[in-house]
Amino acid sequence: MGYIPQHALANLKNYKYKGVDKSLLSNYVLNPFWTWFVTLWPTWVAPNTITLSGLSIVLFNFATLVYYDPTYLAQKGGATGPPQWVYFTWGIGLFLYQTFDAIDGKQARRTGMAGPLGEMFDHGCDAINTTLEVILASQALNLGRSWWTVASQIATLANFYLTTWEEYHTGQLYLGVFSGPVEGILMIVSIFIITGIYGNFAGPTFWDQKFLTVTKLEHVEFIAKRVPNVALNESFMIFGAFALAFNIITSYTNVYRSRRATGKSVFKPLLYLLPFPASALLQILWMNHPMLSNSNILHSFAFVPFLCAWGFQFSHQVGRMILAHVTGQPLPWWDAMWIWSIVGAVDANLPWLMGRAPVIQHSPENTEKFVFVYLAVVLVTYARFVILVIGDITNYLGIACLTVRKKDARGVWRTAQPESSTKKI
Template identity: 40%
Template sequence: MGFYVPANKIANLSKYKYQSEDRSIISQKILKPFWNKFVNVYPEWLAPNVITLSGFAFVLINLITCVIVAPDFQTEHPSWCYYSYAIGLFLYQTFDACDGLQARRTGQSGPLGELFDHCIDSLNTTVSMLVFTSVTMLGFSGYTVFMQFALLMNFYLSTWEEYHTHKLFLSEFSGPVEGILIIIASFILTGIVGPEAFWRMEIYKVTDSFTIESFHLVFAFCGLALIFNVIYAQKNVAIYYKNNSSSKHECDRKIRDSNIQLLPFFAFFATIFLVSFLDSKFINLTFIFSNGLIFAFVVGRIIVAHLTMQKFPLYNLPMILPLTSYIAATFSTYALGFDSDKAVTYASLIQLGLSLGIHGSFLSDIIYEFSQYLDIWVLRIKHPKVVKKY
């Protein structure tokens, strides 16, 4: 067996049962009826994971466009770009919803599909955040680091919550539904009125040197959403253990242990905030993207632990990479006499290479183990089943 799934745990995949609860009114009344119709666009021989990858391609195209037209992430884009970003994100949301429907209509639902879907979603969180950063012309600053923290924390909470409750919850207001629709609308409005008018609108002048502008409201909203999701996720986990524990002592212990599992994420981003504070040159595209890859690896391990019924992966060595990169760049600058800018650039690139390699090896190992045990192919349907009509 592979490194991430012990031989005595792989058989737990046969116990897999997907459970979810969607409380979004928009999703129930508007989007799901649309998705149920749209899924019929795909041919019945198309594997669901191909749909997942295709959806991710749209947001990658968005990011590539941003890098080409505004490499500093601080300049205005041609107006058509904003509309293309809205279309790309909408298609991502649609494809992300339809991969599960395609799996059910072709009889291909299974743990590999859930792993594939969530791993792509974890990568998209950082990619779409970078596109949003470019649209708002924030560049690479402390705002960018905070936004990544808030968005990834929400995703971590959702994954942590599903690990414990065995159910994916989408609240009345969730990032995958209402959050994405709000971003799509903001991209369209940016294309109509321009980024300066939309994102730099003066709200309130606090002092002569600081004015609250419209983009500040985004960060206030991220902060409030994060607080809401922390409370909501912890409440769901607490309720689950109250209903599934033999005693109050056991319930309290399980809730306490589950809360401890949130600490690694905070420790990870504490190092990122520290590195960003000590040397702001580390707030660059390479560093931020590689941190997103490290995060994707971490939540990928949590998903695998959930699917194979393993202990929560509390320790993940790649989470020390941001601090290690800073130490390496600082040592190169002051001990070896390297140029500071080049040292940061090389350290960020090395971190990107390591995070790509680690995440890539993780995915290849897990996909091989899952597909071998389940006797399925990843991007093709090996065993066609009865089609469920929508």
């Protein structure tokens, strides 16, 4: 059984990508570079192969964190920091990911492989990358295993969810003058590079310095009396909160205009924002409770695996939203993987709910085991989703996923021809 109903398969042939990018940096600096860079790739390389190559670089970066900085995973109190050069590889890797992610659409036009599968594949890799970069950036900012890292996860996933929700209701991907895929990624690249530069002196603790002190603004009496002198990493979190608020307003404004232009309800789409805060609240309730401070996830070896499981669960959630977009189906309200979050949250809060110890997570060891089982289940479920969706789309459209091939009228595989009519930013 696949994820796409039989009646919705026909909508795959009607799907056309639409996108708007208003970033000055993207249009006048990066896009000329991307246009040149894509010419370095042979036309026999499939666009999805380029996308997957970019994600592989990020996975390698994440592997270096696990290898060089095991204390981030195993000890209470945060990390000691990997070697200085590792931060530069994270910055280079993320920049390459952004570049590969930007040129896969251009390669799709060159090879005649543009379509709904590329949209699904591209967004799926982006969703996975989102959580991995939250973990890497939080380490580089010296946030460690803290609620700041959790807040970063929520804000970053919320931005991704907003973009997906907006694209579904407007029919196009909208990137404003400041967006996560462009300026946001370059900002994180800068963080990695700065942490690498100051690694010989302070490493990630560089970001614990006070913002007004570093900028010398503490000597300006008007500012010093009115602006709190918070740490650099906390300042970045505050900036992220304002960015999220701005994106919420911008996304709804675009949806409002689109719905109003077509005579549809401008308030109904707001209901489809509710699944994200509901799922995020479940994760927060599961992660910590004052009565379980000795075995909660925040201070255990399970913290990073939990964030990874949360990220893959989110990837499944938004993957189904993107699938609904390309196949013309209603947005999903419910995700079956939330059952694990519900069980975890209820069990962790049994002391508050029923005045008794948790049934499953009654010790740090059991909490860790349960989280790792959760991660395994989420990985298998998401892998099943990816395999089935790819199978449904490739079989129906007669295309390959990682090679530049299509089936002709006789069912024979042939190299795809460029389609100049297909447009994608």
